[in-house]
Amino acid sequence: xxxxxxxxxxxPSTYRxxxxxxxxxxxxxxxxxxxxxxxxxIRRVHAANFGVYGVRKVWRQLVREGIAVARCTVARLVxxxxxxxxxxxxxxxxxxxxxxxxxxxDRVNRHFKAACPNRIWVxxxxxxxxxxxxxxxxxxxxxxxxxxxxxxxxxSARADFVLDALEQALHERxxxxxxxxxxxxxxxxxxxxxxxxxxxxxxxxxxxxGSVGDSYDNxxxxxxxxxxxxEVIHRRSPWRSFEAVEYATLEWIDWFNHRRLLxxxxxxxxxxxxxxxxxxxxxxxxxx
Numbered sequence: 644x645x646x647x648x649x650x651x652x653x654x655p656s657t658y659r660x661x662x663x664x665x666x667x668x669x670x671x672x673x674x675x676x677x678x679x680x681x682x683x684x685i686r687r688v689h690a691a692n693f694g695v696y697g698v699r700k701v702w703r704q705l706v707r708e709g710i711a712v713a714r715c716t717v718a719r720l721v722x723x724x725x726x727x728x729x730x731x732x733x734x735x736x737x738x739x740x741x742x743x744x745x746x747x748x749d750r751v752n753r754h755f756k757a758a759c760p761n762r763i764w765v766x767x768x769x770x771x772x773x774x775x776x777x778x779x780x781x782x783x784x785x786x787x788x789x790x791x792x793x794x795x796x797x798x799s800a801r802a803d804f805v806l807d808a809l810e811q812a813l814h815e816r817x818x819x820x821x822x823x824x825x826x827x828x829x830x831x832x833x834x835x836x837x838x839x840x841x842x843x844x845x846x847x848x849x850x851x852x853g854s855v856g857d858s859y860d861n862x863x864x865x866x867x868x869x870x871x872x873x874e875v876i877h878r879r880s881p882w883r884s885f886e887a888v889e890y891a892t893l894e895w896i897d898w899f900n901h902r903r904l905l906x907x908x909x910x911x912x913x914x915x916x917x918x919x920x921x922x923x924x925x926x927x928x929x930x931x
Contacts, residue, residue, distance in 0.1 A: 681705075681712060682720050689726050697721075697728025751827045751851050755863035757787040759924075760917050761818050764792065764848075766828040767864035768805060769872065773882040780892055781808040783826070784867050785816070787920070789905055790913035791867070791896050792816055796889040802836040809839070813846055820847025827851040829861045871895060 688704045689696055696704065702717040721727075757763045768781035779800045783793035793812025797804035809826070818824045826848050828834035835852060843850045853860025875895045882888050901914045908916040 678720065681710075681716065682724060684710060685717065685720055685726070686724065689721075694728075700728065751825060751853075753860065753862065755786050757785075759920060760785055760787045760790075761816055761822060761824050762787060764812065764824065764826040765861060765864040766793075766805065766809065766826060766834065767861055767868060768800070768808075768833075769868045770800075771876050771882055771888050772880075773884060773888060775884060778882070778885050778888045779804060780871070780888070781805045782864065782867060782871075783808050783812040784864055785913075785917075786863055788908050788913040788916035789863070789867060790900050790917060794892065794896055796885065796892055798885055800833065802833040802839055805833045806839055806842060809842060818846065818848065822847065823849075825849040825851045827853070827861065828864075829853045870899075 684705060685701055688701050692700070692704070698714065698718045698721050701721065702712065702714045705712055705717065751763060751765075755763065755765065763786035764783055765786055766781070766783045768779055771778045771780060776798070779797045781793075781795045781797070781804055782791055784790065785792050792815050793808040793810070795804050795808040795811065797807075824847070826843055828851070830852050833839065840850050871892075875891050876882070876888075879891060899913070901912050903912055904910045905913065905916075911919070
């Protein structure tokens with residue numbers, strides 16, 4: 644015993660007192676006894692409530708049962724026991740800034756209105772929880788009539804899948820270099836990647852990235868994604884597979900573009916608003 648006490652170092656009397664208390668819990672100090680009693684009660688309350696209670700609710704339940712204890716004491720003991728409650732709506736981060744990446748300028752500055760199609764595109768993606776894990780859905784939206792011109796569903800959030808959505812938009816709209824088209828996104832690492840920026844430049848599209856700390860930096864894309872989550876994802880959950888999400892997204896986008904009435908564009912579908920613009924432009928051209 645003495646060599647151990649020299650190495651630690653502690654007094655032999657301290658070690659003997661600790662050994663006696665371990666052998667006989669009745670000789671524990673008053674605080675240690677109370678902690679042991681409270682830990683047993685905390686574990687009971689936590690287990691009796693499906694393991695979902697955190698510090699606040701465990702403390703409130705103990706008080707309701709007449710056990711006088713401070714919340715900070717419960718927090719200390721819960722932490723020491725390694726217990727935790729569940730968190731509702733735990734957020735999955737989709738926008739992960741890359742501090743090393745060089746970001747383009749913000750060419751839109753929260754002005755998500757375009758005088759004609761193929762002037763401003765906005766891009767963003769979201770996630771959907773399924774039985775087999777998260778599925779990610781990327782969108783490219785034309786700001787003129789809020790038409791979805793590109794989309795992609797993926798089982799990973801790497802830059803490839805937002806690039807695939809962009810490729811679909813390029814194939815669908817075929818913008819020409821020098822048209823003044825700008826593609827706006829947030830500062831997610833997928834959108835400021837070298838491959839994504841180079842593809843925009845190659846297609847003659849000006850890259851634009853939202854400002855830091857601005858909750859409205861990509862408000863139009865977030866609005867369309869909000870409609871998608873409300874009208875499809877939340878209403879039809881739970882989702883069993885990647886394929887189910889992909890097919891439902893395809894159905895919704897077709898309906899959204901061709902049949903859904905949108906108030907901001909005059910209560911007509913996006914495709915109708917674009918067709919009306921081109922018809923009016925043709926009439927003006929003939930008149931001129």
